[in-house]
Amino acid sequence: MKRNNNKFALALIGCLMLAACSDKPEPEVKSEVTVAADEGKTKPVAADEQIPKAARTIEEMIAQPAGKLVEAHMDPEIEAARTVNWVYYHRFYEDTFKGIMEKELPTYLEEHPDLSADEIYDYLVYQLGSGQYSTFYDPLTAYAHGYVMPELPEGEDEIEIAKRQQTNVVILMDASGSMKAEIGGESRMSLAKQAIEEFTSQLPEDVNVSLFAYGHKGAGTEADKQLSCSSIDELYPLGAYNADSFATAMDSFQASGWTPLAGAMEKAHEYLSSYDKEQYRNIVYIVSDGVETCDGNPVAAAKQLHDSEIEAKVNIIGFDVDDEGQNQLKTVAEAGGGEYATVRNPSEFEGVIIKKWKPSMMQVMSQQGVKLHELVHQKEALIAIHDPLSNLSEREKTRITNAVAELKKKKLIDDEKANEVTEIAKEMGELRSAHFSEIKEQKSEEATKAKDEIDAKVEAWKEKWSSELEKDEK
Template structure:
């Protein structure tokens, strides 16, 4: 009986436990259902709030992107526009030299869409240009660094000298009896012949030389005046110097007669008539030890000579003249718009002859130096142009490298650029590189044109001065 009682108690306990479990389960289910209902009831408010936050986030993102792309540089369409724009923040150094700083800036780039419009791609591109655009050298700076061409005529004794490439010399030598007088251990005629020969040897190879002798026949007696005054001859015609021929000619005559100076000056004008002064340097030396004795007017003939188209440079050399003789020959020189010099010995005579040779030598030397200087200036300018071109190429190579590295970082390292965006930005990069090539070539061509023209002008001026230099008086 007692055992039966215990069994009933145990069964009752199981029933109670089961009832409690069902109640708790129902309570838990009811609680969850209540929570779900509350959640559903409040869901509309949460979704509404969530949508508002998303819109706010989108607005903030758009505003941030607009601000990020607010300072884009202009796209240059000419070399002038390119040079007017400021360089990028990271210009002047390689990407690797400032990589950490660069990538801190690149990390701020907004993430592009998978497909991006050309306009949006251009924004990314211009932002990169603003970071990496190099400062390119200005061709105007190259022009300003160029030196000038120095084409100043040569000077002798502080005065500019005149000379034309076609060079003709005529020596008018007095062979009157007084030239037989001794000057030291030689006669005046011997000294004059030696000085003439030494002078002729120093003339330019292309020069022509002529020798006119007057008063070399008869004697200085009254009975021989007519024949002596008629002796006036171009014994060595205006032609290139031949030492043997000129020496033999001078050996054929000696001092003997009168002094037909006026007739000799008049004849010299005819001797040189074919050599106009516009294209020729015509030099006349008159060597005499006395005044006109054949009734001519040497001053009038000298004036006529100076006014002729041969426009000669007249040098009158008085050989140990007295006062009256010096006075007349100075007047001859003045009328001929030339110079007068009285000499006492061979050295002085040679010095006077050498002046003209020195003029020719100075001009030849000047032309050689001027042409050399012009060539050096042209070479210097070409070297500056090459430096300019090399600097320009270094700049755009560095710029392209930095841009390429930045695009790769944005695309592969931080996934800020989609493939579409990277390709379009790469197209912008290639377009800029092509323009930089074109502008470099344009600058080179412009500089070359100026350089070549300046050099040609300088050479023409040098040659012109060498060939055509002559004073206005001549």
């Protein structure tokens, strides 16, 4: 019998060596050649070695270390291979690992012929158990679907939202020479003033307003650059809106010089410094038609204004601005925690600064809840965590039941003990699999519930705005 076994081993080694020379790529697994070369690395179980009690609860099984033979001879990636790659594990197990089990396991049973079924199970887990459960179990229990409710604006503008808190509105008016340019027969400055006066006239009584003009002195020449860049003046002190007083302030300046955009924001910061965010909502509106021309850093000034204790929000309305100006002003608004809008005519200006925000019909129709690719990703991500975990459990159970069959075949355990050990292995496998499936189902239900809630809110929002826009069209 030994001679035949030796012939079989030599034949198998020869086949594996031929396979190694093949051009076809193979998964990187340990072969019998490797096992033979590394034979000394598997320390046999000593006759007097104390075999630890095998895990019998979910908590214990999650924390159990890898079996000695599994740890020594099985690559973790092979053991946990997903179902779609089942051949990786199957081929290694059938071609290599079963032979290792058949060689290594009998010795301890031969030296301990009177072990109980529980003790045999303990020994087999000690040799064949998986030690990877926690690697996948922890991500499974921590799994989050990742669905996020999209932003669904409700049509309120800055001022309506601000009614809930004492509000300060500071308007910084660009009065540089470029604001003299005409649109439809009127200067940018004239059109901007008209829109701002209408805007301020609609403010609630308890909202404080202030007006500053900047760059309104000098003639835009190099000789008067310093004068112009330092001209940032309060023309309407912070307080309740008064139509006559505000109109007088608006009439007191005209488009003239350079553009100290950064300096204007620094002035607003200083001006609002006593109005902290806990008690006041501070909003800065900048009306400008171009970039900084006074060598300041408007992005840094906007960020400092927004990040300060007053936490002012910087909104910028770019009036008929070229591409270079739009890029800078948009960056400044983002740094100031606000929004940038560009307008090219009076009606657009009115819509940006006065009217409530309303979506277009295209925005309403195209708005979605949880998108298909998000749903697919969520399901794939959950399966990718659960699948290896389920396979580890099933493969541990199969290794143990196959080992029992081999030990029974070699008459090292009788039929009764073989049946008892097999039942224990199956019971533990079912306990693990049921627990893992329960968590997966729970996570799946949480994702479905979140998806349904998001979809329902989006649909309600779409119905509301569809009705609103249809009324406007009529």
